[in-house]
Amino acid sequence: MKxxxxxxxxxxxxxxxxxxxxVISGKILDSEDNLPLPGAMVQLVGMNKYTVSDFNGRYxxxxxxxxxxxxxxxxxxxxxxTANVSVTDGGNTVSNFLLKASGTELKEVIVGDxxxxxxxxxxxxxxNKNIGNIIxxxxxxxxxxxxxxxxxxxxxxxxxQNDQGEARNIIIRGLAPSLNSVTLNGDRIPSAEGDNxxxxxxxxxxxxxxxxxxxxxxxxxxxxxxxxxxxNLVTRATPNGQRISATLASGYAPIREKxxxxxxxxxxxxxxxNKLGVVLSGxxxxxxxxxxxxxxxxxxxxxxxxxxxxxxIREYLVQRIRRSASIALDYKFNxxxxxxxNAIYNWRDDRENRYRVTYDDIDxxxxxxxxxxxxxxxxxxxxxxxDNSRNQNTRLEDQRVQNYSLRGEHLINSKLDLNWSTNxxxxxEYRPGERYIEYRQKGVGMIQDFSDHRFPLLITxxxxxxxxxxxxxxxxxxxxxxxxxxxxxxxxxxxxxxxSEKGRLRTGLRLRMKEKSRNNIFYSYEATNGDLDLLSNVxxxxxxxxxxxxGEKYVAGTFASTAYLGRLDLNNASLFDxxxxxxxxxxxxxxxxxxxxxxxxxxxxxxxxxxxMVVGVRSETTHINYKGNRVLDEEELESEINTxxxxxxxxxxxxxxxxxxxxxxxxxxxTTALARPDxxxxxxxxxxxxxxxEISAGNPNLKATYAYNYDFMAENYFKSVGLISGGVFYKRLxxxxxxxxxxxxxxxxxxxxxxxxxxxIPTGENWSFVQARNGDxxxxxxxxxxxxxxxxxxxxxxxxxxxxxxxxxxTDSKAxxxxxxxxxxxxxxxxxxxxxxMFNGSLSWEDKRFSARxxxxxxxxxxxELGATDYQDSYYDKQFFLDxxxxxxxxxxxxxxxxxxxxxxxxxxxxxxxVANTKQVEYYxxxxxxxxxxxx
Numbered sequence: 061m062k063x064x065x066x067x068x069x070x071x072x073x074x075x076x077x078x079x080x081x082x083v084i085s086g087k088i089l090d091s092e093d094n095l096p097l098p099g100a101m102v103q104l105v106g107m108n109k110y111t112v113s114d115f116n117g118r119y120x121x122x123x124x125x126x127x128x129x130x131x132x133x134x135x136x137x138x139x140x141x142t143a144n145v146s147v148t149d150g151g152n153t154v155s156n157f158l159l160k161a162s163g164t165e166l167k168e169v170i171v172g173d174x175x176x177x178x179x180x181x182x183x184x185x186x187x188n189k190n191i192g193n194i195i196x197x198x199x200x201x202x203x204x205x206x207x208x209x210x211x212x213x214x215x216x217x218x219x220x221q222n223d224q225g226e227a228r229n230i231i232i233r234g235l236a237p238s239l240n241s242v243t244l245n246g247d248r249i250p251s252a253e254g255d256n257x258x259x260x261x262x263x264x265x266x267x268x269x270x271x272x273x274x275x276x277x278x279x280x281x282x283x284x285x286x287x288x289x290x291x292n293l294v295t296r297a298t299p300n301g302q303r304i305s306a307t308l309a310s311g312y313a314p315i316r317e318k319x320x321x322x323x324x325x326x327x328x329x330x331x332x333x334n335k336l337g338v339v340l341s342g343x344x345x346x347x348x349x350x351x352x353x354x355x356x357x358x359x360x361x362x363x364x365x366x367x368x369x370x371x372x373i374r375e376y377l378v379q380r381i382r383r384s385a386s387i388a389l390d391y392k393f394n395x396x397x398x399x400x401x402n403a404i405y406n407w408r409d410d411r412e413n414r415y416r417v418t419y420d421d422i423d424x425x426x427x428x429x430x431x432x433x434x435x436x437x438x439x440x441x442x443x444x445x446x447d448n449s450r451n452q453n454t455r456l457e458d459q460r461v462q463n464y465s466l467r468g469e470h471l472i473n474s475k476l477d478l479n480w481s482t483n484x485x486x487x488x489e490y491r492p493g494e495r496y497i498e499y500r501q502k503g504v505g506m507i508q509d510f511s512d513h514r515f516p517l518l519i520t521x522x523x524x525x526x527x528x529x530x531x532x533x534x535x536x537x538x539x540x541x542x543x544x545x546x547x548x549x550x551x552x553x554x555x556x557x558x559x560s561e562k563g564r565l566r567t568g569l570r571l572r573m574k575e576k577s578r579n580n581i582f583y584s585y586e587a588t589n590g591d592l593d594l595l596s597n598v599x600x601x602x603x604x605x606x607x608x609x610x611g612e613k614y615v616a617g618t619f620a621s622t623a624y625l626g627r628l629d630l631n632n633a634s635l636f637d638x639x640x641x642x643x644x645x646x647x648x649x650x651x652x653x654x655x656x657x658x659x660x661x662x663x664x665x666x667x668x669x670x671x672x673m674v675v676g677v678r679s680e681t682t683h684i685n686y687k688g689n690r691v692l693d694e695e696e697l698e699s700e701i702n703t704x705x706x707x708x709x710x711x712x713x714x715x716x717x718x719x720x721x722x723x724x725x726x727x728x729x730x731t732t733a734l735a736r737p738d739x740x741x742x743x744x745x746x747x748x749x750x751x752x753x754e755i756s757a758g759n760p761n762l763k764a765t766y767a768y769n770y771d772f773m774a775e776n777y778f779k780s781v782g783l784i785s786g787g788v789f790y791k792r793l794x795x796x797x798x799x800x801x802x803x804x805x806x807x808x809x810x811x812x813x814x815x816x817x818x819x820x821i822p823t824g825e826n827w828s829f830v831q832a833r834n835g836d837x838x839x840x841x842x843x844x845x846x847x848x849x850x851x852x853x854x855x856x857x858x859x860x861x862x863x864x865x866x867x868x869x870x871t872d873s874k875a876x877x878x879x880x881x882x883x884x885x886x887x888x889x890x891x892x893x894x895x896x897x898m899f900n901g902s903l904s905w906e907d908k909r910f911s912a913r914x915x916x917x918x919x920x921x922x923x924x925e926l927g928a929t930d931y932q933d934s935y936y937d938k939q940f941f942l943d944x945x946x947x948x949x950x951x952x953x954x955x956x957x958x959x960x961x962x963x964x965x966x967x968x969x970x971x972x973x974x975v976a977n978t979k980q981v982e983y984y985x986x987x988x989x990x991x992x993x994x995x996x
Contacts, residue, residue: 081474082147084121084155085395087300088113088133090176091158094300097135098271099184099194100159105130105142108561108669112187115271116297116390123475123554133157136186137179137781150474152395175781175850175863175906182783184271189664189674190279190715191727191773191787192289195272207382208269208293209261210961213941214902215274216844216867217289219895219919221936222968224351224378225984226262233276233789234840234871234894234922235288238797239735239765243292244463245402247481248283250542252459252489254578254648256738261291263408263459265343267307267324268384270296276789277715277729277771280660280676281550281566284711287733287767287793295402298337298390299328302996309957309991311347315609315984316377318348322991337390345382350375352609353982356516358972360931363429367508370420371518373616374982375603377413379454382406396471406461411454414443415603415619419506419518434506438523439498439531440595444622446493446535453626458490480549491538495628497620499528499595513976517613525618528595535630536582536644545573561666566676570658576739577651582644585636599624609967609983646691647747647756652739653685674715681708682736688745688758701744703760709734723779728772737762737797741832753827755805763795763834782849791840796891798835798878801928805829828928836877838891844869861905869898878926886930895922895936912946924970934979937969953996959989 088100096117103110104121107129113119124147133141138159145155161176181194188194193215209227213220220227221237229237242249242259249259271294278286304327311320321344328339353374360366386404393399422436445451450458467481505521548570556563592598595618603616630636662676683706690699713731720726743758773787805827846867854860873891897920904913918940925934942964947957963986970979 081123081125082149083152083471083474084124084129084131084145084147085152085471086119086154086156087117088119088135088141088157088159089117089300090138091160093303095303096297096300097138097159097183098180099182099187100133100135100157101183101187102157103132103134105132108666110562115184115294120471120477122477122552131155133159135159135179136183136777136779137161137175152471154395178848179781180271182777182781184273185783186725186775186777189717190275191277191729191771192273192275194274196270207262208264208266208272211266211272212261212274212291213917214865214900214915216846216900217276217842217869217871217898218274219898220261223260223262224376224380225349225962225968225987228260228262229258230261230291231893231895232274232288232291233791233842233869234873234891235791236891236893238738239286239793240288241283241286241290243283243290244404244485245294245465246292247463247465247483247485247546248544248572249293249461249463250485250487250544250574250576252461252487252540252542254489254538254540255740257736260459263382263461264293264406265324265345265382265384268295268341268343268386268404268406269293277731277769278713278733279674279715280662280678280711280713281568282678283570283572283658284678284680284709284733285736287735287765287769287791295386295404296326296328296339296341296388298339298388299330300337301330303328303339305993305995307991307993309989311959311987311989313347313349313985313987315352316348316350320348320987320989321346322989332391335392337388337392339388341384341386343382343384346379347381347987348379349984349987350377351982351984352376353980354515354610354614354978355980356972356978358931358977358979361424361431365424365429365431367422367424367431367434368419368516368518369422370418371516372416372418373614375415375608375616377454379409379411381409383408397468399466399468401466403464404462406459408457408459410457410459411445411452412443412457413454413622414441415601415616415622416441416443417616417619419504419520421502422506434508436504436506438501438504438520438528440500440528440617440619441496441498442601442619442622442625444495444625446495447623447626448493451493451626453622455494456491458492459488460490461485461487476551476553478549478551480547482545482547484543484545486541486543488541489538490540491536493535493537495533495535495625495630497533497592497625497628498531499620500531501527501529514978515611515613515981516978526594526596530587530592530594532584533587533592533625533628533630534582534584534641534644536580538578538580540576540578542574542576544575545571547571555663556665558665558667561668562664563666564664566660566662566664568660570656570660572654572656572658574654574656575652578649578740580645580648582641583630583638584641585630585638587636588634595620609965609985610981642691642697643749646689646697647745649689650740650743650745650758651687652743654736655683657681657683670719672717674717675713677710677712679708679710680734681706682764684742686743686760688743690744690746691748701746703742703744705760707764709764709766724774724776726772726774729769731769731771733767733769735765735767735797737764737832741797753825754830755827756830759832762797762832765793765796765834767791767793778849780850780852782847784847784849786843786845788843789841793838793840793891794836795834796838796875797832798875798892798926800829800831800833800879801926801932802829803928834877835875838873838875840871840873840891840894842869842871861907863904863906864902865904866901867899871896871898889926890923892923892925895919909949910947913944915943915945917941917943921971921975927972931973933973935971935975937971937975939966939968940964941966947993953994955993955995957991957993961987961989 098115100113141157180196184194221229237258273292275290307324309322324343355372357370359369389401418439424431425433463485465483507519509517550568555565599621605615658680660678666672711732715729718726775785848865873894899918902915924936945959972979
């Protein structure tokens with residue numbers, strides 16, 4: 061890699077020394093709103109010289125011979141534009157284009173805001189050199205999607221895992237969130253999650269993003285840690301004139317009969333003789349809602365009887381407040397030098413109360429081999445927080461993600477341009493003063509009703525509030541943070557092996573310095589008086605089951621009031637004895653440092669006016685330094701473990717593109733990528749919970765997953781703002797990572813795995829053991845098809861207003877090297893997260909004033925988590941969402957809109973082993989929103 065880089069630097073010196081030609085540059089803008097048009101194709105007529113505008117609408121031709129030319133711009137959904145330009149020796153000729161969204165190419169289709177959004181997305185997708193999908197902010201705005209995650213679930217090959225009814229974790233082509241990356245303007249977003257690298261996609265409002273790029277194949281200049289794909293969120297570019305817009309909305313969440321509130325604004329303008337561009341954006345969203353939940357754990361006895369070994373009823377009350385602010389600046393010193401500065405701050409308060417009744421420690425009562433009844437324990441737990449202005453008697457999850465970047469673009473001469481950037485980003489999840497209070501009754505008789513197997517019911521026969529005794533009250537503070545400093549520099553020079561054809565050589569260096577830490581603390585309390593001894597003695601809250609979505613037969617019952625819990629003066633030594641509980645936090649805490657050094661070479665070469673190639677190689681060297689805790693007997697810190705490692709990955713790739721016609725584009729790619737293990741999976745910790753007979757351990761010897769990817773895609777673009785496409789993909793992942801689980805862990809196995817470091821397992825006992833491990837290999841393959849088009853072929857003006865958007869993806873996988881608790885390799889195991897069927901569809905109608913859309917999203921069930929046996933495997937059940945939205949322009953600048961989400965009341969459901977065995981089902985009900993949008 062070093063030799064290649066030195067070779068490029070030598071070539072660069074040679075080029076710089078003989079710069080004799082000129083440059084053509086400028087911007088491509090919408091003539092109506094003066095906004096940039098990214099993905100525009102700019103060509104010099106009569107020559108095979110072309111370039112593509114970036115997300116700011118900027119384009120640039122290097123190494124153009126002195127003379128006069130005609131430049132032509134083409135853009136799907138817009139009339140083409142032409143201009144005569146003259147190139148001087150060593151000069152930069154600036155030529156801007158204003159394109160009009162009308163003309164004969166559109167066959168009199170009315171181009172409203174939605175079609176403009178689709179046009180921007182399709183043009184970028186068509187002119188990209190890799191395989192992927194684009195969503196513009198205008199296009200996302202036509203769906204009822206409040207956050208980036210909900211917008212992403214419309215993309216072919218993408219499915220989302222939900223949290224409290226909102227799309228959070230992204231799965232691309234069946235590959236789990238840990239195998240994908242999320243970037244902001246090309247820089248990696250750090251994760252606020254404690255265990256992993258996942259970016260919570262429901263944290264960022266969709267109205268703060270201008271474009272969402274889903275890259276399903278990588279080019280050498282892109283970060284390599286994206287096996288499934290890379291999602292790049294592009295913030296708003298500075299405008300070319302004044303822009304003011306604002307949004308005000310309110311809604312209703314029926315599940316808790318609460319109102320919701322939304323607001324947003326954008327202001328942009330240019331100053332200092334148009335040298336300085338500024339755009340300010342802000343967003344606010346306040347939602348009060350919740351969920352109704354039941355959870356089960358199934359088991360079988362030695363006689364084959366199936367029953368519940370644990371069951372829960374949960375009632376959630378949730379408030380989420382999102383605040384987001386951003387600023388983007390650019391300063392144009394001259395036509396050759398521009399610098400950019402971006403900052404975005406996202407802040408979400410997630411307040412939650414949870415009331416949970418748990419039935420566990422369940423023992424069957426037998427008559428021979430037949431179960432006649434059960435006896436077990438009932439626990440009633442209230443979850444809340446300190447009574448103050450921030451927690452408000454709730455569990456407060458304060459999440460903040462901030463990104464700051466400075467970059468420059470410089471045209472050195474007619475044969476060389478250079479760009480650089482630095483960025484700093486930080487994510488933090490802070491949960492202060494989180495409280496739990498729990499009461500228990502033991503020896504309770506139970507009956508299990510399986511008349512509706514999907515909704516089993518556990519009935520107690522002798523439960524009494526007067527018999528619920530105090531078990532515990534606790535307060536914890538959790539603090540997780542991740543930061544990243546990055547820097548990169550890239551250069552680009554003309555280099556073609558065919559003199560008459562376009563060729564470009566790019567090279568660059570990249571630095572990423574990451575640090576992640578988790579520092580939790582947990583205290584338990586004992587009252588010095590008898591005030592807390594019985595549940596019947598404390599203020600209570602009762603849930604009668606009326607309106608409970610899984611069924612009114614589920615009666616959660618009586619709990620200690622969360623207002624009472626929040627007011628407890630736990631740190632008053634005269635009222636409570638306070639004691640730290642290391643078993644709850646010692647092994648959770650860790651520190652991780654990673655430094656990543658990368659270099660790449662990328663060569664773009666056209667062979668003729670139809671066939672082009674992108675080939676190159678990227679090298680990434682990773683240095684890691686991790687610290688974790690070895691804990692003895694659950695609570696004694698025996699030692700701190702420190703591990704260091706260094707490894708290098710070399711990743712070649714090649715992409716070929718063939719423009720069969722002006723509309724038909726064929727792409728094929730052979731690429732490589734990697735996925736680094738989750739932070740906590742690598743942390744060198746060891747935790748033994750003797751009371752529960754459980755052991756969990758980190759695995760600092762985990763290898764990064766390395767993937768070989770093969771893709772083919774055919775796309776045909778319609779002039780009337782549409783597309784039909786189809787493609788196939790195949791991925792082979794070596795050393796993929798899975799969660800190993802063993803319910804028959806013994807002293808012998810422990811000694812074999814840990815060389816006798818600890819020996820907590822009494823002879824003859826079986827414990828459970830969990831650890832992340834490398835499998836052998838996994839193969840993922842499938843195909844995707846998509847169609848979107850305005851129905852412009854009808855004669856009726858009304859019918860021409862309709863548009864169709866549909867896509868379908870099929871994915872399958874086969875995993876090797878996964879062993880069960882007996883050490884035997886499991887057959888016919890798929891990769892967790894591989895949804896076999898994904899479908900999106902929508903029907904829209906639009907004219908100059910009114911637009912409406914109904915949208916459907918379907919994902920088939922798939923394996924979510926591997927258990928010790930196939931009976932204990934966990935599956936994410938199928939989902940079908942139906943959403944609708946409409947808007948009407950009252951004036952040129954004012955629009956009213958209405959939105960409805962989850963009209964099907966689709967629950968989040970997991971099942972264990974077989975589809976009938978409900979592991980979890982959680983309902984959220986629909987949500988409705990009505991608002992006003994102003995745009996000047």
